[in-house]
Amino acid sequence: MQTEVFGGEQRVSRPVRPLWTAMKRGFKGRCPHCGEGKLFTSFLTIADKCESCGEEMFHHRADDLPAYLVVVIVGHVIVGAFMGVEATSTLSTWQHLAIWVPLTIIMSLALLRPTKGAVVGLQWALYMHGFGDEEDLIETHPEV
Numbered sequence: 716m717q718t719e720v721f722g723g724e725q726r727v728s729r730p731v732r733p734l735w736t737a738m739k740r741g742f743k744g745r746c747p748h749c750g751e752g753k754l755f756t757s758f759l760t761i762a763d764k765c766e767s768c769g770e771e772m773f774h775h776r777a778d779d780l781p782a783y784l785v786v787v788i789v790g791h792v793i794v795g796a797f798m799g800v801e802a803t804s805t806l807s808t809w810q811h812l813a814i815w816v817p818l819t820i821i822m823s824l825a826l827l828r829p830t831k832g833a834v835v836g837l838q839w840a841l842y843m844h845g846f847g848d849e850e851d852l853i854e855t856h857p858e859v
Contacts, residue, residue, distance in 0.1 A: 721742035732840040741836025742829045746770055748839065754832050761835060774845030775838055789822045 737747035746752040754767035754772065763773040797815055800806065806814075839846045 718743050729842060732842070734840040735838065737783045737836035737840035738833045739836070741832035741834070741839075744828065744832050745770075747836035755808050755828065756837065759828060759831060761831075770839075771845075772835065772839075775835045775836045776844040777838070781827060784830050784834075785823055788826060789819060792822065793819050 736750075740747045740750045741754060744754050746754055746765040746768060748770040749765060749768040751808045752767035752770075753762060761772050761775055763779075764771045784836075793815060799852070801811075801815075838844050
């Protein structure tokens with residue numbers, strides 16, 4: 716495994732993968748490599764490999780990043796909209812609950828899958844977590 720030095724010259728002879736294209740393909744639920752095959756086998760389960768180009772996807776590690784991103788995005792939109800409506804109208808608490816709770820749930824569910832796809836596309840484009848044909852080693856604490 717090669718040691719990376721951040722901020723230095725990149726000496727790896729790997730071809731550059733298009734970051735934004737890969738993320739856009741992942742956002743659409745397509746393979747970040749070819750853009751043809753399906754990225755997901757169910758709502759949030761990533762396919763082991765692309766059915767079109769054969770690119771392996773099983774080693775991705777999106778973990779909690781998509782959920783954190785969705786919470787930040789939905790939280791900012793909902794809180795901003797809530798504050799705007801509260802400042803311009805006189806809705807009761809029950810009316811606010813009837814509007815904002817379902818809207819929050821719907822937005823969260825609608826954004827979670829595309830966000831996870833974009834994160835997998837990011838990992839593929841940057842050769843992260845097995846997408847660079849290197850074994851992922853678990854880092855341990857140095858001996859003192």
